[in-house]
Amino acid sequence: MGRGNFPPMGGGNMNNFLKQAQKLQKQMEDLKAELEKRTVEASSGGGAVTVVVSGKKQILDIKIKPEVVDPDDVEMLQDLILAASNEALNKAEKMITDEMGKLTGGMNMPGMF
Numbered sequence: 001m002g003r004g005n006f007p008p009m010g011g012g013n014m015n016n017f018l019k020q021a022q023k024l025q026k027q028m029e030d031l032k033a034e035l036e037k038r039t040v041e042a043s044s045g046g047g048a049v050t051v052v053v054s055g056k057k058q059i060l061d062i063k064i065k066p067e068v069v070d071p072d073d074v075e076m077l078q079d080l081i082l083a084a085s086n087e088a089l090n091k092a093e094k095m096i097t098d099e100m101g102k103l104t105g106g107m108n109m110p111g112m113f
Helices: 011-037 074-104
Strands: 039-044 049-054 059-064
Touching: 011 074, 039 074, 049 074, 059 074
Parallel strands: none
Antiparallel strands: 039 049, 049 059
16 A cells, blocks of 8 residues: 555556546536537426526526516516526526536536536
8 A cells, every 4th residue: 555545556547547537628628618509498487488598507588478578567577587597597507417427427526517
């Protein structure tokens, strides 16, 4: 055993590990760039409000059907927008997590995106 009860790491094993880490880092960067170009969409109120979110978790578009715009019930419209926005953001997060999980083999790597 090496110092600290860890097995000694030979130069070849360390070099191989570093190459694999660099390869994984490059794949993750490529995937991040690809995911940033993707979009997800969610709607509420039976399609009355639709929100489109990017893989960067930015809201790109909000569509509101004219028939749900009621000046006497602005609160309902706000609720529909909020629900659709949150659902779209959740879908974007899931898309990112799922794709990263495929690449990392399920390793927990918090803060990567």
